[in-house]
Amino acid sequence: MSWVDIGALEDIPLRGARKVKTRVGCLAVFRTDEDTVFATSNVCPHKQGPLNEGIVHGTRVTCPLHNWVFDLETGEALGADEGRIATYAVRVRDGRILIEDAVLNRAAA
Amino acid sequence: MKNLVVIGAGMAAGRLIEHVSDAGGWDITLFNAEPRGTYNRIMLSPVLSGDKTYAEIVTHDDAFYEQHGVTCRFGERVAGIDRAAKTVTGTDGVPLPYDKLVIATGSDPFMIPLPGHDLEGVIAYRDLEDTQRMMSLGAGHKAVVIGGGLLGLEAAAGMHARGVDVTVVHLMGHLMERQLDEAAGYLLRKELVGRGIKVLCSSNSSEILGADGKVRALLLENGTELPCDLLVMAVGIRPATSLAKNAGLACGRGIHVDDQMITSDEDVLAIGECIEHDGQIFGLVAPLYDQAKVAAATLTGAEAVFVNRETATKLKVTGCDLFSAGDFAEGEDREDIVFRDPARGVYKRLVLQNNRVIGAVMYGDTADGSWFHGLIKDATDISDMRETLIFGPAFQGGSALDPMAAVAALPADAEICGCNGICKGQIVTSIEGGAHDLDAVRAETKASGSCGTCTGLVEQLLAVTLGDDFQMPTAKPVCGCTELTHEDVRRLIKSQELKSQAAVWQELGWSTPNGCHTCRPAVNFYLLADWPVEYQDDPQSRFVNERKHANIQKDGTFSVVPRMWGGITNASELRAIADAADKYNVPTVKVTGGQRIDLLGVRGEDLPAMWADLGRAGLVSGHAYAKGLRTVKTCVGTDHCRFGTQDSTGMGIRLEKALWGSWTPHKVKLGVSGCPRNCAEATCKDVGVVCVDSGYEVGVGGAAGMDLKQIEPLIKVATEAEAMDYIIAFVQLYRENAKYLDRAYKWIAKVGLDWVRETLANEVERTRLLDAFALSQSIYQIDPWAELAGEEEAAKFAPLADLTLEAAE
Numbered sequence: 001m002s003w004v005d006i007g008a009l010e011d012i013p014l015r016g017a018r019k020v021k022t023r024v025g026c027l028a029v030f031r032t033d034e035d036t037v038f039a040t041s042n043v044c045p046h047k048q049g050p051l052n053e054g055i056v057h058g059t060r061v062t063c064p065l066h067n068w069v070f071d072l073e074t075g076e077a078l079g080a081d082e083g084r085i086a087t088y089a090v091r092v093r094d095g096r097i098l099i100e101d102a103v104l105n106r107a108a109a
Numbered sequence: 110m111k112n113l114v115v116i117g118a119g120m121a122a123g124r125l126i127e128h129v130s131d132a133g134g135w136d137i138t139l140f141n142a143e144p145r146g147t148y149n150r151i152m153l154s155p156v157l158s159g160d161k162t163y164a165e166i167v168t169h170d171d172a173f174y175e176q177h178g179v180t181c182r183f184g185e186r187v188a189g190i191d192r193a194a195k196t197v198t199g200t201d202g203v204p205l206p207y208d209k210l211v212i213a214t215g216s217d218p219f220m221i222p223l224p225g226h227d228l229e230g231v232i233a234y235r236d237l238e239d240t241q242r243m244m245s246l247g248a249g250h251k252a253v254v255i256g257g258g259l260l261g262l263e264a265a266a267g268m269h270a271r272g273v274d275v276t277v278v279h280l281m282g283h284l285m286e287r288q289l290d291e292a293a294g295y296l297l298r299k300e301l302v303g304r305g306i307k308v309l310c311s312s313n314s315s316e317i318l319g320a321d322g323k324v325r326a327l328l329l330e331n332g333t334e335l336p337c338d339l340l341v342m343a344v345g346i347r348p349a350t351s352l353a354k355n356a357g358l359a360c361g362r363g364i365h366v367d368d369q370m371i372t373s374d375e376d377v378l379a380i381g382e383c384i385e386h387d388g389q390i391f392g393l394v395a396p397l398y399d400q401a402k403v404a405a406a407t408l409t410g411a412e413a414v415f416v417n418r419e420t421a422t423k424l425k426v427t428g429c430d431l432f433s434a435g436d437f438a439e440g441e442d443r444e445d446i447v448f449r450d451p452a453r454g455v456y457k458r459l460v461l462q463n464n465r466v467i468g469a470v471m472y473g474d475t476a477d478g479s480w481f482h483g484l485i486k487d488a489t490d491i492s493d494m495r496e497t498l499i500f501g502p503a504f505q506g507g508s509a510l511d512p513m514a515a516v517a518a519l520p521a522d523a524e525i526c527g528c529n530g531i532c533k534g535q536i537v538t539s540i541e542g543g544a545h546d547l548d549a550v551r552a553e554t555k556a557s558g559s560c561g562t563c564t565g566l567v568e569q570l571l572a573v574t575l576g577d578d579f580q581m582p583t584a585k586p587v588c589g590c591t592e593l594t595h596e597d598v599r600r601l602i603k604s605q606e607l608k609s610q611a612a613v614w615q616e617l618g619w620s621t622p623n624g625c626h627t628c629r630p631a632v633n634f635y636l637l638a639d640w641p642v643e644y645q646d647d648p649q650s651r652f653v654n655e656r657k658h659a660n661i662q663k664d665g666t667f668s669v670v671p672r673m674w675g676g677i678t679n680a681s682e683l684r685a686i687a688d689a690a691d692k693y694n695v696p697t698v699k700v701t702g703g704q705r706i707d708l709l710g711v712r713g714e715d716l717p718a719m720w721a722d723l724g725r726a727g728l729v730s731g732h733a734y735a736k737g738l739r740t741v742k743t744c745v746g747t748d749h750c751r752f753g754t755q756d757s758t759g760m761g762i763r764l765e766k767a768l769w770g771s772w773t774p775h776k777v778k779l780g781v782s783g784c785p786r787n788c789a790e791a792t793c794k795d796v797g798v799v800c801v802d803s804g805y806e807v808g809v810g811g812a813a814g815m816d817l818k819q820i821e822p823l824i825k826v827a828t829e830a831e832a833m834d835y836i837i838a839f840v841q842l843y844r845e846n847a848k849y850l851d852r853a854y855k856w857i858a859k860v861g862l863d864w865v866r867e868t869l870a871n872e873v874e875r876t877r878l879l880d881a882f883a884l885s886q887s888i889y890q891i892d893p894w895a896e897l898a899g900e901e902e903a904a905k906f907a908p909l910a911d912l913t914l915e916a917a918e
């Protein structure tokens with residue numbers, strides 16, 4: 001797998017998220033309280049709420065529109081709600097955030 | 110059937126009749142000088158203050174007497190007892206025979222024989238008539254209360270709650286000297302004075318002055334004249350023994366009785382405050398209930414012995430939390446453990462002798478009262494827990510903080526309900542026997558049925574005993590991350606001085622590392638409201654609208670609502686809004702219900718630039734997205750309207766300028782109308798002002814959303830400045846106390862409008878609130894749009910990266 005640099009870790013607030021535009025649609029890149037980074041689809045399966053605007057707690061995010069909660073590791077909706085968001089591989093190297101280049105390749109395909 | 114005659118239908122007699130009629134076999138006749146049956150005399154104070162109605166404190170109604178076959182002769186004072194003939198005579202002069210007689214005539218209030226004590230308008234505080242007399246006084250009148258004991262202070266606080274100007278004159282150096290030591294007396298006095306009740310200690314009265322046969326003033330020995338329309342003497346009580354004395358029964362201070370409640374005549378019993386037992390006389394209900402039980406047993410031929418027991422005292426004045434039990438005089442072989450928290454007004458003192466607690470006085474925080482009371486009664490050796498003793502049962506054994514631990518730690522014989530002498534064990538047995546809510550426990554054990562101060566403890570026992578099966582009525586945890594309620598969290602943040610989220614999670618034992626979307630916004634608000642200087646607001650703990658300072662729409666775009674102070678705008682503001690609408694392709698421009706303009710459908714990326722443009726025209730964020738000040742709606746008032754009485758527009762603008770930018774538990778909306786036609790719809794706002802010729806009527810607690818609520822009157826003042834002060838102090842009180850996401854009306858329903866009024870009427874407290882608000886505004890009254898429109902912040906509104914143009918490798 002090769003990686004694409006999308007920005008500095010510092011560009012995402014602690015317990016926050018930023019949006020990344022790709023050809024597969026918008027992604028949300030999260031930074032948890034413990035500096036772990038996750039990337040998922042930015043689109044809530046319920047009514048397309050923008051997940052990058054949600055509250056990040058532990059390794060979860062709550063959608064800002066109707067409070068569905070997703071596990072960032074698996075992408076699964078938690079609790080009574082059923083649904084899943086796509087997850088993508090990310091890693092942090094020397095303070096830079098790298099995302100799997102599948103987001104580009106798939107777009108090219 | 111044998112004849113039982115009971116003289117006096119007070120609290121002791123009421124209880125006696127319940128027990129006797131349960132056993133059966135008696136034809137009961139009940140005389141009462143008051144024209145009514147038994148009511149809960151100790152609850153006259155809540156009736157006086159308006160917290161309860163008389164109907165709510167009646168314990169034995171007509172139906173009760175009828176059902177139990179009691180012949181009632183109410184409004185009839187027994188004139189004499191003929192013991193040889195075994196008859197009593199009422200007002201009709203016809204002797205009524207008895208087989209057994211019970212005297213339960215209670216006490217007579219003591220009236221100091223000062224010159225003028227028989228003037229009209231000089232009363233005692235004993236029965237419903239006295240209470241009604243005080244209630245009818247009317248706001249703005251003056252009253253003097255002689256006596257700073259339990260009764261005098263309840264009378265004073267009750268009248269004060271009704272707007273009466275009250276002065277308490279007390280002979281001793283500190284209030285309630287029989288129950289409190291000097292330090293606690295001081296705190297109590299400070300609290301009452303802070304509310305606006307005048308308190309004169311070490312003051313001797315010399316004469317009651319009158320005019321036309323009516324009281325006019327009290328003259329003190331030092332020459333001070335205290336004008337008054339009513340003078341209440343609450344200086345003590347004397348057992349009502351004259352009837353017994355005239356009948357030749359043995360009396361000392363009270364009617365002599367033995368352990369079976371029998372007087373010197375074996376067919377005559379006596380109970381209640383009129384008796385003397387073993388040299389003791391009585392003034393609180395708990396022992397009287399025991400006497401009633403013993404007397405009933407004696408009458409039915411069962412064996413029972415009256416034993417006097419230690420009773421504890423509480424004052425029934427809302428907001429004055431005090432407790433005292435045992436002996437707390439100083440002495441050579443006695444030691445003290447004292448705990449003080451001046452900021453919270455908390456004082457606790459334990460008096461020890463030979464490693465046993467013999468006395469306890471507490472002010473401000475009395476939660477552990479019954480535990481200490483138990484230690485006193487049981488003479489428990491406290492050597493092992495001496496170091497942590499003062500912190501109460503929750504701290505014994507190391508584990509702290511669980512609000513239930515204290516009550517769980519109580520032994521079975523710890524007294525919970527002082528009035529009825531009900532122990533923890535009895536309550537637990539009744540709960541285990543099927544009494545699964547407060548009403549059921551009350552019905553079965555009577556616990557919490559009298560003065561009600563132990564209601565919280567009984568609820569905690571329900572919770573401890575039933576575990577998950579019991580839903581604490583008020584105690585819902587904030588969310589799944591904690592067991593604590595919003596109120597607990599607020600209290601702990603203040604008392605433990607928790608000033609960061611980390612401190613809250615750690616010290617309060619959160620079960621998640623950093624909360625969730627429910628608790629984090631609440632905790633963020635509590636921290637910034639309580640510690641505006643020390644705490645740093647955390648945008649990541651805010652709902653998107655407050656983080657983005659715009660309302661998110663269903664398609665992920667945002668709406669932008671600039672402030673229009675008091676609904677007033679001008680051509681250049683409108684031009685700037687129109688230009689922004691053009692430049693950023695705003696699909697919808699709407700006039701809102703809050704007298705301003707909403708630009709809907711703005712792309713998140715465009716927000717900072719649009720704000721910068723609007724800012725150049727002087728427009729700032731309208732906080733249409735905030736749990737904070739929203740709009741202040743106004744009408745045209747005296748500026749243009751032919752009916753306007755005051756400058757409602759100007760006042761609305763000034764209010765909005767004072768309050769904008771402040772964060773509140775839920776949104777806050779105001780309205781100012783220039784006359785009662787109320788074109789600004791002020792009466793359905795969180796705070797509404799209706800201007801009238803003579804000034805400003807300020808109301809609070811209105812809403813017109815999911816619930817429709819009309820405001821309730823807070824105060825009427827003559828000047829705009831006073832009205833503004835009250836409103837700002839009100840908003841600050843709401844900020845400091847309400848649960849997150851409780852609109853003002855919901856919060857008021859919980860704490861009571863009377864409490865809000867009382868607190869705000871206290872000038873010291875009002876000033877403190879105004880200062881606290883000003884401090885917070887010095888930090889938070891900033892235009893967030895201007896802050897976020899700067900280049901560095903603006904960059905964060907754009908995507909982190911745009912990979913749509915990047916080529917794959």
Ligand code: SRM
Nearest residue numbers: 660668700701702703704705733739812813814815816852
């Ligand atoms: C824009 C506006 C409707 C309009 O076009 O007129 C509006 C729009 C919304 N209102 Fe409102 N309310 C607006 C005036 C009102 C009024 C009328 C008033 O203020 O005089 C009320 C009833 C009065 C009251 O609050 O008591 C009102 C009662 C509510 C409620 C119910 C509140 C309640 O306690 O029951 C909500 C829901 C909430 O806040 O939880 C709500 C929530 C909302 C939200 C924020 C819903 C949301 O969370 O997205 C809407 C945002 C739309 C947007 O994106 O701008 N809106 N809303 C009005 C903005 C006024 C302003 O200038 O700031």
Ligand SMILES: Cc1cc2nc3c(=O)[nH]c(=O)nc-3n(C[C@H](O)[C@H](O)[C@H](O)COP(=O)(O)OP(=O)(O)OC[C@H]3O[C@@H](n4cnc5c(N)ncnc54)[C@H](O)[C@@H]3O)c2cc1C
Nearest residue numbers: 117119120121141142143151186187214215381382393394
């Ligand atoms: C305002 C107030 C607040 C109080 N607060 C508390 C408190 O918080 N806690 C507490 O423990 N105690 C409190 N007390 C004290 C408590 O009310 C008394 O201890 C209790 O009521 C005494 O009961 P009793 O039956 O002996 O007398 P009472 O309740 O006074 O009843 C005696 C009755 O006998 C009637 N009577 C007298 N003589 C005759 C006669 N010759 N013929 C016919 N009827 C007659 C009287 O009219 C009266 O109704 C308070 C008292 C007052 C007034």
Ligand code: SF4
Nearest residue numbers: 660701702707814815
């Ligand atoms: S009433 Fe208010 S909350 Fe409901 S749809 Fe209209 S603007 Fe939205």
Ligand code: FES
Nearest residue numbers: 044047049063066
């Ligand atoms: S769109 Fe995410 S919860 Fe409804």
